[in-house]
Amino acid sequence: MSLTPIGEPRHKITVTSIREKKLQHEPITCLTAYDYSSARLVDDAGIDIVLVGDSLAQTMLGYENTLSITVDEMLHHVRAVRRGVKHALLIADMPYGSYHLSSDEAVRNAARFVKEGGAEAVKVEGGEKRADLIRRIIDAEIPVAGHIGLTPQSVNVMGGFKVQGKTLGAVEQLMRDAVALDRAGAACIYLEGIPREVAAMITAEVRTPTIGIGAGPECDGQVLVFHDILNLTFGTPAKFVRQYGDAAAVISAAVQAYRADVLSRQYPSDKESYHLPQETLRALNTVLERKHAMGR
Secondary structure, three states, X not given: OOOOOOOOOOOOOOHHHHHHHHHOOOOEEEEEOOOHHHHHHHHHOOOOEEEEXXXXXXXXXXXXXXXXXXXXXXXXXXXXXXXXXXXXXXXXXXXOOOOOOOHHHHHHHHHHHHHOOOOOEEEOOEOHXXXXXXXXXXXXXXXXXXXXXXXXXXXXXXXXXXXXOOOHHHHHHHHHHHHHHXXXXXXXXXXXXXXXXXXXXXXXXXXXXEEEEOOOOOOOEEEEOHHHHOOOOOOOOOOOOOOOOOHHHHHHHHHHHHHHHHHOOOOXXXXXXXXXXXXXXXXXXXXXXHHHHHOO
């Protein structure tokens, strides 16, 4: 159900739109989507930003973490989501290895997400060390979303998925990272897995809209994983996840009911079957009767 008043057309959300929302203190909504059907549902519900996150490595492809997914795999899903999104701003995650080796390769891969995938912005992880790279990509006319705090592509360096910014030194680094991304011209900054107080400081400090995930309510917007809010993941959810529906229970019950109906021959019924036209059926019966008579 969309909150857009009936009769009023929805406006296309752009990078400028989300900046205006920050200025007007309007919350920004963001959800991940990984295929056409989920993208349609998310977009029709009035969500501002659809993120094709590299989390699809786990939610859709069953990888252990996000490190294994490739640019081509990401592009496959971005294209599908593009077909389902009409109004939201579409952001594509750049996977691990697609922007780490050289600026030229990073720009080339970012351009693929725009040209081949239909993305309107790309997202890269990292703060100060990514500022120059972000400027290069923006110079190629591609908006860039930043991502600091708990950055999943750095899981091996961090030693696991742990809350970041818990010491004064770490807080200072997060502030420097956020300011660097702000000055580089990032379209928005995702803040993941950091203390609420730190996220509030960053949000007040930068002009760039902040999108939180496990970063408290003071961020300019919030993002969650589509599968998490519907209980479609198979692990223990993070502390910040709120479940808004139990699609797993609905799907499981439906599949079990279908299996039971097939085993008991209750599906398909006559009403769910196609029939020959009466004229054809009569002719066929005549042919069968003649064959039966000749076989005696």
